[in-house]
Amino acid sequence: MNSKNNFTPNQLAFAASLIISIPVSIIFLVSNQNWRLTSLFFLLLLIFSFSLVSYILKKYIKKQIKIIYKIISQTKATKKEDFYLKNLLPEKSIEEVRNDVEKWAEQRKNEIDVLHQNEAFRKEFLQNLSHELKTPIFSIQGYVETLLNGALDNPEVNTKFLTNTSKNVERLVNLVDDLDEISKLERGELQLYFQSFVIHDLVKEIFDSLAFKAAEKDVNCSIKKGCELPFTVYADKEKIRQVLTNIIDNGIKYGKQHGKIEASFYKVEGNNILIEISDDGSGISEEHRLRIFERFFRTDEARSRKIGGSGLGLAICKHIIEAHHQEIHVRSKIDVGTSFGFQLPAVK
Ligand SMILES: Nc1ncnc2c1ncn2[C@@H]1O[C@H](COP(=O)(O)OP(=O)(O)OP(=O)(O)O)[C@@H](O)[C@H]1O
Ligand SMILES: [Mg+2]
Incomplete structure (x- = not known):
């Protein structure tokens, strides 16, 4: 990310204190016509307003950053994180905070990518599974219907159709066995006997x-x-x-x-x-x-x-x-x- 155009809190506080001090000092000069006194007044006002604006600004930024850290940590703060938020976080520069947020965003992006990938795997798996099941089931259905519709009494085809039905049943059984095995393996439930x-x-x-x-x-x-x-x-x-x-x-x-x-x-x-x-x-x-x-x-x-x-x-x-x-x-x-x-x- 480009940080060239980003001002530091001190630069912002200095600009704000100038905006306050210059017009007030001009009014002061007009009212008493004393250059030396006005210069002193301007300097004191500048220091005072700079300190005040800088203090308020930093406090506000830290409060906002604390909220950001609470959001990006996602979990309820543990004692260690509480200590971090209270004591270490205030020492972090805006640059460091930005790096942390960018790192967090990158992690979230990766998590979302993995979720998308899993979703695609799941869809593909279901599609493949239904395709693999369909082929033998439709064959069995076809043979059984043909046999029931009269082929059972035809000695020329009945044994062949029953053999084909049995082959398709065997294919289904093998498929289910393989699926069962693969899901056991993926769940890490495989018991090895060495x-x-x-x-x-x-x-x-x-x-x-x-x-x-x-x-x-x-x-x-x-x-x-x-x-x-x-x-x-x-x-x-x-x-x-x-x-x-x-x-x-x-x-x-x-x-x-x-x-x-x-x-x-x-x-x-x-x-x-x-x-x-x-x-x-x-x-x-x-x-x-x-x-x-x-x-x-x-x-x-x-x-x-x-x-x-x-x-x-x-x-x-x-x-x-x-x-x-x-x-x-x-x-x-x-x-x-x-x-x-x-x-x-x-x-x-
Ligand atoms: N020795 C080989 N030569 C050429 N292609 C192969 C060889 N071994 C595997 N393949 C290719 O890899 C694919 C996957 O093999 P795999 O053993 O997982 O499945 P399959 O043999 O088709 O079915 P299954 O093993 O579940 O009965 C095969 O379908 C084939 O396209
Ligand atoms: Mg094989």
Whole structure:
């Protein structure tokens, strides 16, 4: 803020005392015609009126400033703040007060920005949620109505329609489970059960459990050469299973036909093990890479391909890894592939 045009209280008091002293002294001079006496009178009047105006002005300004500080502190003054208002505040210059008010205004602005952001998140979340719920619910409704309207007696379609209904119910159940999990994670209610386990063995188990899905696309899942040395880590095994399952499942879903997924493990600084899962799929563009950990986020390609998934998987992974006080990161290049990585503490 520009302070050049702002006068100090003393300058204002001096100007006011001149305005009082000059006309009164002129009247005094006219009445007694004595220059020396008038000069003395002018000087005394100037000093007196300056002191008086300056005192009243400062008292008034301090009272106003005290009100401003009471407003900006927002809470009822504690004993410490009371002491501050009574003893330290009067020593503050107008410049310091202005800085404090500007700081306060900046803080309020930030708070309002955060509120706006939360409001936008809430709206987007509800929109996404209703969209994700609508798709399976409308499908179930369609199949059930068709079955009730006679398809139930048609052996050619009844099993197929019921199977599709069941798939959509399963999708709803998965969605609700994921939402339940994510809200628990966000409320910090996740209970971690730490144990020591060999990370290679867990990855191999996950490769086995997803073998059927990988075989459908002829994707080869393996442990990278040179990374066979088994490392034991200390973490919540089932939660880490969930993280790795989602990452490997994504690698298969968003990877290419006849592609490959490789898991690698490295001992890094701070007695940690870095776990990386890489694929040679389509990759993720820079703009999407920044958003893939958001709830419900899917790239347009993933949406249009209709390969299932509601976009909650990576949001859950991020929460789980953060609950382990670690970070999940992603490296990706279009048409080259994607690598997800995170660290876990090693057991010596
Ligand atoms: N390995 C990958 N290669 C390319 N894109 C990926 C990869 N992993 C994730 N993505 C992109 O990130 C999005 C978010 O992934 P996320 O696991 O959160 O959701 P999803 O797999 O679509 O659904 P869900 O995991 O809830 O079943 C995906 O929809 C996809 O667009
Ligand atoms: Mg996923």
